[in-house]
Amino acid sequence: MVRMVDVASHAGVSIKTVSRVLNNEPHVQDSLREKVYASVEKLGYVPSASARSLRSNRTYTFHLISPVIVGNYINTVQAGAISASQKHGYNLLVTPLEVEVLDDSKALNVWCRELIEKKKPDGVILVPPLSDNLRLNEIFNEAGVPISRIGPNKIDDVNNASIIIDDRASAKEATQELIALGHKRIGFVRGIESQGATQERYYGYCDALENAGISIDPTIVKPGVFSFESGMNAGLELLSLNNRPTAIFAANDDMATGVIVSAYRTGIAVPDELSVMGFDDSELAEKIWPALSTIRQPVVDFGKSAVEHLVNRAGKSSMKRPDKQSLTEILDYKIILRGSTAQVPQV
Amino acid sequence: MVRMVDVASHAGVSIKTVSRVLNNEPHVQDSLREKVYASVEKLGYVPSASARSLRSNRTYTFHLISPVIVGNYINTVQAGAISASQKHGYNLLVTPLEVEVLDDSKALNVWCRELIEKKKPDGVILVPPLSDNLRLNEIFNEAGVPISRIGPNKIDDVNNASIIIDDRASAKEATQELIALGHKRIGFVRGIESQGATQERYYGYCDALENAGISIDPTIVKPGVFSFESGMNAGLELLSLNNRPTAIFAANDDMATGVIVSAYRTGIAVPDELSVMGFDDSELAEKIWPALSTIRQPVVDFGKSAVEHLVNRAGKSSMKRPDKQSLTEILDYKIILRGSTAQVPQV
DNA sequence: ATGAAAGCGCTAACAC
DNA sequence: GTGTTAGCGCTTTCAT
Numbered sequence: 001m002v003r004m005v006d007v008a009s010h011a012g013v014s015i016k017t018v019s020r021v022l023n024n025e026p027h028v029q030d031s032l033r034e035k036v037y038a039s040v041e042k043l044g045y046v047p048s049a050s051a052r053s054l055r056s057n058r059t060y061t062f063h064l065i066s067p068v069i070v071g072n073y074i075n076t077v078q079a080g081a082i083s084a085s086q087k088h089g090y091n092l093l094v095t096p097l098e099v100e101v102l103d104d105s106k107a108l109n110v111w112c113r114e115l116i117e118k119k120k121p122d123g124v125i126l127v128p129p130l131s132d133n134l135r136l137n138e139i140f141n142e143a144g145v146p147i148s149r150i151g152p153n154k155i156d157d158v159n160n161a162s163i164i165i166d167d168r169a170s171a172k173e174a175t176q177e178l179i180a181l182g183h184k185r186i187g188f189v190r191g192i193e194s195q196g197a198t199q200e201r202y203y204g205y206c207d208a209l210e211n212a213g214i215s216i217d218p219t220i221v222k223p224g225v226f227s228f229e230s231g232m233n234a235g236l237e238l239l240s241l242n243n244r245p246t247a248i249f250a251a252n253d254d255m256a257t258g259v260i261v262s263a264y265r266t267g268i269a270v271p272d273e274l275s276v277m278g279f280d281d282s283e284l285a286e287k288i289w290p291a292l293s294t295i296r297q298p299v300v301d302f303g304k305s306a307v308e309h310l311v312n313r314a315g316k317s318s319m320k321r322p323d324k325q326s327l328t329e330i331l332d333y334k335i336i337l338r339g340s341t342a343q344v345p346q347v
Numbered sequence: 348m349v350r351m352v353d354v355a356s357h358a359g360v361s362i363k364t365v366s367r368v369l370n371n372e373p374h375v376q377d378s379l380r381e382k383v384y385a386s387v388e389k390l391g392y393v394p395s396a397s398a399r400s401l402r403s404n405r406t407y408t409f410h411l412i413s414p415v416i417v418g419n420y421i422n423t424v425q426a427g428a429i430s431a432s433q434k435h436g437y438n439l440l441v442t443p444l445e446v447e448v449l450d451d452s453k454a455l456n457v458w459c460r461e462l463i464e465k466k467k468p469d470g471v472i473l474v475p476p477l478s479d480n481l482r483l484n485e486i487f488n489e490a491g492v493p494i495s496r497i498g499p500n501k502i503d504d505v506n507n508a509s510i511i512i513d514d515r516a517s518a519k520e521a522t523q524e525l526i527a528l529g530h531k532r533i534g535f536v537r538g539i540e541s542q543g544a545t546q547e548r549y550y551g552y553c554d555a556l557e558n559a560g561i562s563i564d565p566t567i568v569k570p571g572v573f574s575f576e577s578g579m580n581a582g583l584e585l586l587s588l589n590n591r592p593t594a595i596f597a598a599n600d601d602m603a604t605g606v607i608v609s610a611y612r613t614g615i616a617v618p619d620e621l622s623v624m625g626f627d628d629s630e631l632a633e634k635i636w637p638a639l640s641t642i643r644q645p646v647v648d649f650g651k652s653a654v655e656h657l658v659n660r661a662g663k664s665s666m667k668r669p670d671k672q673s674l675t676e677i678l679d680y681k682i683i684l685r686g687s688t689a690q691v692p693q694v
Numbered sequence: 695a696t697g698a699a700a701g702c703g704c705t706a707a708c709a710c
Numbered sequence: 711g712t713g714t715t716a717g718c719g720c721t722t723t724c725a726t
Contacts, residue, residue: 001703003703003704004703004704004705005703013712013713014712014713014714015703015704015705015713015714016705016706016712016713016714017711017712017713019704019705019706020711020712023705026711027711027712028711028712029711029712032711032712046464046465047703047704048401048702048703048704049397049400049406049465049466049467050396050397050398050400050401050406050702050703050704051397051401051702051703051704051705051718052703052704052705053396053397053400053704053718054395054397054398054401054702054703054704054705054718054719054720055703055704055705055706055717055718056704056705056706056718057718059396059397069422069425069426069429070419070422070423070425070426070630071422071630072417072630075416075417075418075422076417078416078417078441079416079417079443082416082441082442082443083443091438091440092440092441093438093439093440094425094429094439094441095429096426096429096430117393118393118396120396228633228634254634257634257635258634260636261634261635261636264636264637265636283417283418283630283631284630284631284634286575287575287601287604287605287608287631287635288604288608288634288635288636289607289608289611289612289635289636290611348719350719350720351719351720352719360696360697361696361697361698362697362698362719362720362721363696363697363698363721363722364695364696364697366720366721366722367695367696370721373695374695374696375695375696376695376696379695379696394719394720395718395719395720397718397719397720398702398718398719398720398721399719399720399721400720401702401703401704401718401719401720401721402701402702402719402720402721402722403702403720403721403722404702
């Protein structure tokens with residue numbers, strides 16, 4: 001095994017200089033820097049993560065925390081977070097947080113303390129619905145653990161990063177696509193009420209209708225919980241109305257898929273008799289029939305940005321110089337039109 | 348911070364005794380053991396992972412290696428592996444292995460060496476198609492890194508664990524369900540040829556046909572690569588035949604979903620005119636219309652078992668005594684019948 | 695069966 | 711701007 005002393009003697013400098021170079025610290029001559037890098041390369045030196053951690057009290061590990069750890073959204077965030085973490089010399093650990101713990105303030109406290117003491121994360125990434133959990137944010141803040149929040153409702157946090165898209169604008173634009181196809185009676189399926197996206201997407205839907213001079217009819221706005229089943233139930237209700245909508249916009253793809261299945265079950269053809277719009281562009285969207293029109297979120301970039309904010313906050317990272325970024329990052333969305341939306345049926 | 352010395356003095360023993368107790372080493376009186384545990388509890392002592400790693404040269408980390416890191420199968424394995432790892436005091440890291448690297452023997456070598464040197468995994472979990480990669484198995488074996496293989500083709504490895512289901516028997520049983528519904532002309536869509544499951548599932552299909560006295564018709568056996576698109580293409584081909592099958596069995600759910608979409612595109616009704624059977628019981632299966640009949644694999648348990656084999660191989664683990672297990676573990680499958688299969692249409 | 699002491703490889707604190 | 715030294719918290723080695 002090659003140690004730091006070996007690199008130092010090979011490069012003809014002190015061990016501390018090697019340490020300085022590898023940690024991107026200032027006060028080292030460029031000539032020495034290069035010598036050190038050359039020796040590192042030549043000897044195939046790999047720093048010992050455990051020695052470094054022991055001494056510096058950092059673990060070079062971020063935790064992606066989520067109640068649900070299997071699903072297109074969370075695993076796509078994870079993929080982005082993993083590759084960005086690797087790039088910056090960090091590990092990414094996925095840590096499930098049971099919903100029962102989440103609902104019990106005391107248990108949540110214990111859970112977080114354990115995580116912080118045992119795993120000593122250098123940063124945590126929170127996804128919905130955790131991003132807006134005040135208690136969670138408080139605990140990590142108090143413990144000095146940097147947070148990156150993905151898709152939070154309130155982005156007024158002065159300490160921690162928020163990675164979002166403009167839910168309202170995107171939902172407005174998607175609704176306008178439906179209006180452009182001639183739809184006037186457009187239903188909406190909401191998501192979990194405690195999640196910011198639910199309200200924002202609904203507002204966007206309202207914005208588009210108002211702009212087009214269409215009044216909002218609360219009887220064709222149904223609740224949902226972002227699940228396939230809740231979408232199917234909402235669809236069944238909407239499609240059984242006397243004056244049923246000609247288009248339904250669901251606040252995520254799982255629910256939109258449920259709406260499509262509800263149409264099959266009631267014998268209503270999609271898109272001939274009913275247009276359906278989703279939100280997310282999940283794996284499902286292209287695999288169902290008809291393929292789902294939806295809004296694509298840059299979910300891989302959510303994970304990537306979350307990690308990069310943490311890396312910057314962590315300060316000096318090995319081998320990489322940090323660059324400054326603002327705390328709130330608004331990423332781009334894209335409307336994807338597929339087979340589930342079409343011209344309004346002729347009456 | 349509570350250190351081991353603190354526990355030692357509180358318990359009135361030497362630091363080494365504490366270490367022995369926490370590592371489940373022999374040669375400690377039971378009375379002392381209990382004293383130590385009591386002190387650990389009382390002081391809320393948490394061992395320092397980095398100090399332990401530095402000295403013992405172990406990382407308490409397993410790596411789940413896969414070319415694809417977003418997908419129902421891999422992420423479900425991951426979920427099982429994470430919870431089992433946590434339970435035994437290990438971390439689980441998901442590590443992507445690019446396909447280009449996999450195809451280049453030299454690059455693969457470098458990649459593995461880097462992983463082994465930099466991350467020092469205490470064990471690795473290989474999923475298809477890596478489970479059968481000889482080079483990969485060799486390298487880790489030589490480096491003394493324990494391997495758990497999920498769904499390998501060859502289970503004759505004497506060193507490492509293999510976690511499987513009986514692909515052949517399950518495919519046979521699923522095909523028999525189709526035969527029981529009156530189907531005699533049953534198409535088959537194969538998977539990636541280098542993956543053992545492809546051949547085994549095909550053999551199971553053949554077994555069932557032969558048992559029922561139905562001859563195997565190679566014109567209705569189509570290639571595929573386990574992807575939605577390949578399933579759709581195979582479906583389009585099969586459904587354009589003059590003497591088209593009344594049922595199609597695809598070697599996984601993604602392809603079966605593609606077959607269903609191909610039926611929509613050619614105006615053939617599922618299940619009235621065509622039955623479709625998948626394999627995996629993935630997330631998709633319940634969300635498409637009609638819902639997919641399929642074979643459920645205990646994928647969470649794949650991850651769990653893989654980790655438990657590694658823990659046992661790692662020998663002494665903190666706080667937990669290992670138990671002996673055989674190297675090959677055959678888990679149970681289950682046929683799930685849903686809406687995509689029905690009685691053969693009357694001619 | 696138990697303990698004392700050495701030292702894993704690195705970075706922080708301080709000297710120059 | 712660079713080097714020297716101490717010591718992070720644990721496990722290993724060796725002594726008892």
